[in-house]
Every structure is written in C-alpha cells, then in structure tokens.
Amino acid sequence: MNHTLFIGGGNMAFAIIGGLLAQGEDAAQCRVIDPSPEASRKLNALGIECSADWPENFAPEVVVLAVKPQMMKEVLQAHGANLGDSLIISIAAGVSVAQIRQWSGQVDAKVVRCMPNTPALVGEGLSGLYFTTNCDGEDREEATAIFESCGKVVVVDDESSINAITAISGSGPGYVFYLMEALAEGARALGFDESQANLLVSQTFLGAATLASQSSDSFSTLREKVTSTGGTTFAGLEAMRAHAVSLGIVEGAKAAMARAEELQNGA
Numbered sequence: 001m002n003h004t005l006f007i008g009g010g011n012m013a014f015a016i017i018g019g020l021l022a023q024g025e026d027a028a029q030c031r032v033i034d035p036s037p038e039a040s041r042k043l044n045a046l047g048i049e050c051s052a053d054w055p056e057n058f059a060p061e062v063v064v065l066a067v068k069p070q071m072m073k074e075v076l077q078a079h080g081a082n083l084g085d086s087l088i089i090s091i092a093a094g095v096s097v098a099q100i101r102q103w104s105g106q107v108d109a110k111v112v113r114c115m116p117n118t119p120a121l122v123g124e125g126l127s128g129l130y131f132t133t134n135c136d137g138e139d140r141e142e143a144t145a146i147f148e149s150c151g152k153v154v155v156v157d158d159e160s161s162i163n164a165i166t167a168i169s170g171s172g173p174g175y176v177f178y179l180m181e182a183l184a185e186g187a188r189a190l191g192f193d194e195s196q197a198n199l200l201v202s203q204t205f206l207g208a209a210t211l212a213s214q215s216s217d218s219f220s221t222l223r224e225k226v227t228s229t230g231g232t233t234f235a236g237l238e239a240m241r242a243h244a245v246s247l248g249i250v251e252g253a254k255a256a257m258a259r260a261e262e263l264q265n266g267a
C-alpha cells in the first residue's frame with residue numbers, strides 16, 4: 001500500500017482501515033487527521049497514529065476524505081495546499097469532483113469519488129468508485145485494492161451514478177435495519193422476547209442474503225420458492241402489498257437520490 005492519509009477518522013475510516021490491516025497492510029503506512037479524542041483512542045488501539053493537524057514527515061500518495069459532507073469545504077480549504085499530486089479519494093455523500101477541486105485549490109487533482117457502506121466494518125461492504133479521466137491504471141488499482149480489502153467494488157463511468165449508488169447500497173443498510181426493526185416488532189407482538197426476536201430476524205436476513213448471493217435464481221424466483229400456494233408467506237406478502245411496502249421502498253430510494261443531489265448543490 002502507498003502512504004495513505006485519512007482526513008476524518010470516524011465510523012467509515014475505521015472500517016476501511018480495519019480492512020486494510022486485516023489484509024496485512026503495515027499500520028505505519030497509514031495516518032489519520034481527526035481532532036476527536038474518541039477517534040484517536042480507537043485508531044491508536046489499531047496501531048494507527050492520529051493527529052489534529054497535518055502529520056509531520058509523512059508524504060501521502062493517497063488521501064482519503066472521510067469527514068461529513070458539511071465539513072468538506074472547511075477541511076479542503078485547510079489542507080488543500082498540502083495535497084500536492086496525491087490521489088484524492090472522497091467517500092462523502094453528495095460532494096462532487098468539481099467541489100473537491102475548487103475547495104482544495106487543486107484544479108487538476110486526480111479524484112476518486114467513492115461510496116462505501118457500513119458492512120465494510122465486517123468485510124462485507126459494497127463500494128462504488130468513479131475515477132476522473134486523469135487517474136491512471138496504477139491509481140485505479142490502488143483505490144480498488146483499498147476498497148476490496150473491506151468488501152466488493154463496482155466501478156461506474158459517470159459521476160452521477162455515485163449518487164445513485166449512495167441511494168441504494170450506501171444508505172441501503174439503513175433500509176435493511178429498518179425492515180429488521182419492523183420484523184422484530186412483529187416477532188415481539190407474537191410473544192417472543194427481545195433477544196429471541198433479534199436472533200430470529202438477524203439469522204433470517206443473514207440466511208436469505210447468503211442464499212441470494214450464492215443462488216443463480218432471481219430475487220423473485222427465490223421469493224416464489226418460499227411462497228406455498230394458499231400458505232403463510234402468501235398471506236404475509238398480501239398484507240404487505242396492501243400496505244404498499246414495496247412502493248414505499250422504491251420511493252425511499254428515490255428520496256435518497258434526490259437528497260444526494262441536493263447535498264451536491266449545497267442544500
């Protein structure tokens with residue numbers, strides 16, 4: 001791995017760094033800028049040095065921007081002059097390549113817009129990557145290797161697809177946990193205690209997702225295989241259809257996409 005500096009050492013940076021270390025990368029190759037004592041404590045426990053300011057005697061070939069979108073302008077204005085010709089990878093939702101170049105003052109920067117997700121914490125992430133045209137093969141390999149260390153990678157050819165990936169797989173774990181909360185509530189309504197309900201639900205999601213990922217059947221076919229004629233699943237799904245659950249989820253994805261575009265437009 002090249003020398004890599006993360007700006008922002010919160011949840012996502014921690015997940016990605018954890019993936020890199022699990023692959024055997026050297027902790028000394030990686031540094032983090034984050035003023036938060038909590039982030040520093042967690043990263044130090046992994047052997048990663050964390051500082052409030054740009055680290056001395058460390059010239060990163062790769063800089064990963066992992067602060068909240070609302071902090072990005074301030075952070076790039078503070079550190080832009082130090083970026084030199086580093087490869088800049090941003091994981092922030094709705095922050096465009098144009099904004100990164102403008103705020104950092106690095107108008108020709110090589111930029112990767114990336115959208116990972118929190119299952120990266122357990123090595124099962126999905127990261128979308130968009131490369132500006134001045135990224136060469138080595139840049140592409142470097143960025144892809146970083147995100148493959150914590151899951152799977154999908155490369156897209158146009159920048160707006162990153163907002164769409166944000167709406168599906170970036171925010172997606174939030175939707176899945178929402179569904180899990182609802183099914184657990186259903187389990188408790190049927191008399192299970194919280195711990196039993198959580199086990200029933202989490203093992204069902206894990207099993208179904210593993211089955212789907214290993215099967216050549218479509219999601220529809222897998223659903224049909226669970227749904228016996230006149231049986232219980234049919235009854236359950238009919239009630240969900242009557243409450244327009246599926247439509248709500250499609251509309252949710254569209255709302256997330258709209259919000260990513262709004263963030264990009266500074267709202």
Ligand SMILES: NC(=O)C1=CN([C@@H]2O[C@H](COP(=O)(O)OP(=O)(O)OC[C@H]3O[C@@H](n4cnc5c(N)ncnc54)[C@H](OP(=O)(O)O)[C@@H]3O)[C@@H](O)[C@H]2O)C=CC1
Pocket residue numbers: 007008009010011012013033034035036039066067068069071075091092093115116117118170
């Ligand atoms: N969470 C998610 O599911 C996903 C998030 N993302 C994107 O990842 C980015 C980070 O999100 P996430 O890790 O969840 O957020 P976190 O809040 O966990 O991490 C951001 C970190 O940046 C720190 N920070 C604040 N100001 C500065 C600064 N000036 N310089 C350096 N560090 C600073 C924060 O400290 P403090 O807490 O003290 O403010 C915090 O530790 C966001 O842009 C988000 O859009 C992308 C995909 C999925």
Ligand SMILES: O=C(O)[C@@H]1CCC=N1
Pocket residue numbers: 093166170171
């Ligand atoms: O909700 C958010 O804005 C971030 C981006 C994708 C997941 N979390």
